[in-house]
Amino acid sequence: MLRKPKIQRFNDSVLSKYQIYNSIFLTLPFDEISNTGSFLPLFSEICEKGYEKNQDPTTIVDEFFKKFFSDISEEEKISYLFRFIQYIERQVVLFDAIEDASFSVVNNMNGHGTLRSIKEEAQAINKLGDLKEHLKHFSIRPVLTAHPTQFYPGPVLGIITDLSDAIERNDLTEIKKLLAQLGKTPFFKKEKPTPFDEAVSLIWYLENVFYQASSKIFTYIQNNIFREEELENDVVKLGFWPGGDRDGNPFVTPEITLNVADRLKTSVLKNYYKDIRKLKRRITFDGADKIIKELEQSLYENVFISSKKHTLDKDYFLAKLKEIKAILTERHQSLFVEEISDLINKVKLFGFHFATLDIRQDSRVHHSVLLGIVNDTHKHNLGIFPENYESLSDEEQIDVLTKVSGKIDPEIISDEMAKRTLQSIYAMQEIQKTNGEVGCNRYIISNNQTIINVLEAFAMIRLTGWEKPSADVTPLFETVDDLQRAKSVMETLYTNPIYKEHLERRNNVQPIMLGFSDGTKDGGYLMANWSIYKAKAELTEISRKYGIKVIFFDGRGGPPARGGGKTHQFYASLGPEIENEEVQLTIQGQTISSNFGTVDSCQYNLEQLLSSGIMNEIFTKDQNIISPEDKETMEELAEVSYKTYSDFKDHPKFVPYLEHMSTLKYYAKTNIGSRPSKRGKSDKLIFSDLRAIPFVGSWSQLKQNVPGFFGVGTALKHFEDKGEFDKVQKLYHNSLFFKTLLENSMMSLTKSFFKLTAYMKDDEEYGAFWTLIHDEYELSKKLLLKLTGYSELMEDTRSQKASIKVREDIVLPLLTIQQFALKKVQDFHKNKNVDEALIQVYEKMVTRSLFGNINASRNSA
Template identity: 60%
Template sequence: MPTEPKLKRFNQNVLSKYRIYNSIFMTLPFDTLSKTVALLPLFYDTCKDGFERHEDPTTIVNTFFKKYQARRSEQSQINLLFRFIQYIERQVVLFDAVEDAAFSVVNNMEGIGTLRSLKENAQADHKTELLQEYLEAFKVRIVLTAHPTQFYPGAVLGIITDLAEAIKVDNLVEINSLLGQLGKTPFFKDKKPTPYDEAVNLIWYLKNVFYHSFGGIYDYVQQNIFDDQEIDNSLINIGFWPGGDRDGNPFVTPQITLDVARKLKESIIKCYIKDVKYLRRRLTFRGIRERIIDINHRLHNTLLHKEASSRISLEEFRKELFDIRNILIEQHQSLFVDKVTTLINRTTLFGYHFASLDIRQDSRVHDAMFRALVKELIANGNDTFPADFFELPLKAQLKHLSEVSGVIEDVEFKDEMAINIVETIRAMKTIQDKNGEIACNRYIISNNQTTLNVLQLFAMLKIIAFGDDLTADVVPLFETVTDLEASPSVMEELYTNPVYRKHLEARGNRQTIMLGFSDGTKDGGYLMANWGIFRAKEALTELSRKYDIDVIFFDGRGGPPARGGGKTHQFYASLGPTVEDKEIQLTIQGQTISSNFGTIDSSQYNMEQLISSGISNRLNDKNLEMRGEDKEVMDKLASLSYDTYVNFKKHPKFLSYLEHMSTLKYYAKTNIGSRPSKRGKSEGLVFADLRAIPFVGSWSQLKQNVPGFYGVGTALKYYEDRGEFEKVQHLYQESRFFRALIANSMMSLSKSFFNLTRYMSEDPEYGEFWTTIYTEYETTKRLILKLTGFKELMEDELVAKASIAVRESIVLPLLTIQQYALKKIQELEKAEVRDEEKIRIFEKMVTRSLFGNINASRNSA
């Protein structure tokens, strides 16, 4: 039977099912639900028709009440709007669950970009041995970050998972119960989570998704590509930031870091115990059963921290499993060997650490910590640093920093900053001793600008805990456009520093460099942020090859295109031979975790796509370097786009527009993350203090998505105006990298809806500013369609386009309510007598409407 087209599969298995289950949801016997359900479709139609007539949200809401609910009191109207918000949030959850359930039907789990496809293509091209060679050296690391851009509490995530499972088998009784549970479960949190809470929430994915999906991928590679032979490479692993990422988060303490590492170890041991219990039921043979029972007891003792002699180390655990497997092969006709091999593979992937905990802090904070540390050492008579250290020339400081040795002991620190860095670095060493080196062996310096930033940390790691045997890597993070341009000179100074070079040799001549992150797009605009990273990678690759260093690029991909993300596998498949590609490392955060890795199917599929994109990049001889003339065009586009974006940021209304016309200040009230919503302590709004999540999120709530497209249209128009548009078209045809950028920008444009805020065009203060944004949107859309030859945006991504369309239609009433509430607040704040109670109610309405809008943007990654 022929397979239906992908869009048809989506319409049948997602859209149709959503409509059916949404109708069931509407019949639930809750007191206030029936009226809400009856009125919401009428409100949706009023919104849709109103925006088509270019009406403003206030007029639309007033028209609805006048037409359908004229007798309602003002308080009753407000209550109804809150009930609409609650119901729409749950519709988004239902759609998520339906989409999750249909994932393996809509997506071809053995098609292009999967491991099966990779294997078969390699066989057809007689490149199986080459594929094995690459897979033994290649790695993918996804790093789960502590940056929540999604508002689902743990209880709701559990409902989505269970609902998806029930929908897969059309279990109507279970679906009915779960929809009832969904209707009663609160979506918002009364207080902010702690960093430990955030870690526990993400460990749920480790236990319930990654343990199974990553294990399954490894099993497949071993069985089908390596013919059941051992692979000398873990291939895939997980990094973890909650509990380790201190950047701008004063609530992450050394004790939190230790607690998270302990929780990670406990969680993986519980997974192993579960698998060992299964083996205990199957391996009932003489000489094996007793050993399995013993492993089970010793794992429990390790979990409960019993006396050391009764525990089992990772090395002992693995040795026992290998011995048992050999006995099964030699004496028991290989019965259940595959189950034992699967568990061995899990220990290869996850050890006793489960995920590698990264530490991260800002270079400016490190500088303050370092100065506090040195001053205390000098005051205590410690001679690690000379008394005049800070008066020395920079070159002398760098030399001293790289050459310090020995571990400081018996110094009682009093300065809070000195104590913090000392305890943090000692915590890293403690975690390595308890969970293995890989459990915590990277320290990332965000906002890294200079060689001094790196060597300050390098020196502190050595003298505080590690001594000359430094089993940790210093990872500079170059974020802004300026820092990216300076990165090669910083790294060359490090590569030519004899002591640092010796450290790299001890670490296998490998240097990890983190590039970009969501602040890059916020700082330099969409094209420049991405092109700046690409050019930095090229320069750093060339430099590292010159010094025989294997450079590993760690990408801060930030979720949606506006935060440096987008379609990740397309991005990696497009890099070409001038960028080192032995390993892919990237951050996964917010809704990207649940949308791309939230179920075993989606996690397996998207991880295979990542592995395949990295490997096929090496197997594919056609993936050629971008030509000189194309690079010139790309340079010019990025430069024009950057200038346009920077001038836009300098607009006198830029910050006040965000502050007064968007939801920016409401992000701090949502209680979704443990971090403060801005970096500095300044009273007023300062651009440098803005975090990327509320910055990008505020544009998204306005349905303007500025960071994902602003400047692109102006850059393309430069070539159109000069009659040289064919140069950009040639770049688009020849460069997979540029095509990936344009595809991501199209997604940002697709999620824009300027009719929502069209009323702002007539605002006496912000009308001209709104028109500036809208003009750039129209220019970008028109020229991207001209460039691609499409009649409409995303016409080559019909399923993603359809998914976005459904989600946008679900939240249209929510967006309308949000804008209505924002307008009400503005009016109330201008009134002669402020009604604080009413302002509070409408502020709550804005905050509550943030939730569903963000959750509905799940497919942004």
């Protein structure tokens, strides 16, 4: 039987079910309120028709109450709007659950980009041997971060999981119960989570999703590609940031780091314990039964008895499992060998660490910390640094930092940040003893600008008595300027004799992180992505020159403006001039639950990541070389776009517009993340202090999505005006990289809706600025359609576009309420008619309405 097109599968399995279950949901009363659900569809219709008539949000809200309520007080209006928010954010949850339940139906689990498809393609062109060789060293590492881009508290995530299961079974009774539970479960967090709370929330995904999905992938490769030959390479590695990411988060202490590492180990041992208990019921044979009973007891003690912790060794555990396998093979006709092999594979992948905990701190903090350490070592006459260290030239400081060694007791350090920085390095060593070296072996330096930034961190690591550190010093290059300097920084490092010795001990592997989010915030969409591409090519070239294997780690967010979008297609587009032995990337916020929230979706998306690297190496490597002529075109596009974005960013109304017309300042009130919403302590809003997440999120709340397209239209117009649009068309058809960039930009445009904020064009202070943004939106849309030949945006991904449309329809009333509340607050301040109590109510309305809109954007990645 022919498989239905993807858009039809989406309509049948997702859209139809949503319409049915939403109609049930709207009839359920919450908090003794029985008519909110019946009024919400009417309000939605008023919103839709109102924007068709170019009405503003205030007019739309007023018209709704005028039409359906003859006499209603301000207090009652506010109550209704808050109840609408309550329903809408739960409609988003319902849609999430239905999409999760239908994932394996809508997506072809054996289709393009899956391991089965890759294996069959390789077989068809006699490249199965090449595929096997590539898998001996290629791997992926998704790194889970607690960056606050999702507003679902833990209980709501649990309901999504249970609701998905009930929908998959079509269990209407259970669905109604769960929808009722959903209606009464609060979304708003009264207190900020601690970094440990964030870690516990994400470890749930490791325990319940990645544990199963990763081992399924490993087992498939072992059984179907390697067969009798044992696969030694961990093709799926997991990374983890909560508890180790100290950048801008004063709440991440060394104690938190150690506690998170302990929780990671305990969690993976619990999973092994559950598996061993299941196996014990099957492996009841002479010789094997005693071993499995011994392992069960050891795991129990290491998980549940504090005094027995760390008494079980990973190598011993693995050796005993292999001993059981040998007994089953030799004496019991290989009965239950597959089950024991599955556990062996899991131990290979997850060890006793589960996921590698990265430590990260900002270079500016390191510099201040190091100077504090220098001064304290002088006070205690330790003789580690020369007395005139601060007045030395850069070259002289580099020489000192390279050669420095010793063991400093953190207790002699007077500055608290300096003390904690040293303690975090001691914590790394402690974690390596308990969880294995891979448990914590990477120190990331964010905002890395110079070689001194790298060497300051390297020096501090060695000042903990770690003369030959089993840890990778990893610079993170983020801004356009830093990306351009990256090659020079790394070449200086590679030629430094002592750092060269360190690299030799690390198998001549150098990880380098590249930041998409801050790069886009700094340089605009095209320039950021092109700068990262060029930096990767240059860093690959210089690393190969010195015999170093560079591993790129990409700091990506969910939306295209933060490096998200069609991530898999991006990696598949990289040619041979960019090292691609590992695909490493951050998985943030809603991207975790949307792309990796169930075993099916996690396995599918991990396989897509794996296949992107495989495709690039085995099938399309020589096809993804950008010609010199096309590079010139790309460079010119990036430069024009950069100039356009920079002028826009320097506009005197840019920061005030975000501060006064967007939801930026409300992000700090949502309590969704442990770290502050901006860097620095100044009350005045400074662009450089803005974090990328609230920056991009605020544009998203306005439905303007500026970081994903601004400058693209002007850059394309530049070539059209010169009569050289054919050069851009040639680049588009020749380069999968460029094509992917533009397709992601089209997603940002698709999710924009300027009618929501069209009232701003008449604003005395910000009208011209709003028009500037809208003009670039219209220009970008027009010229992207001309370039692609599409009649509408995202024409090639109809099912994804359909999903976006449903979500946008769901949150349209929510956004209307948000803009209505924002306008109320603005008017109160403008008219000097300050009713503080009422202002607080409307500000709370703005904050609450943030939730559903961000959660509805889960398909941005």
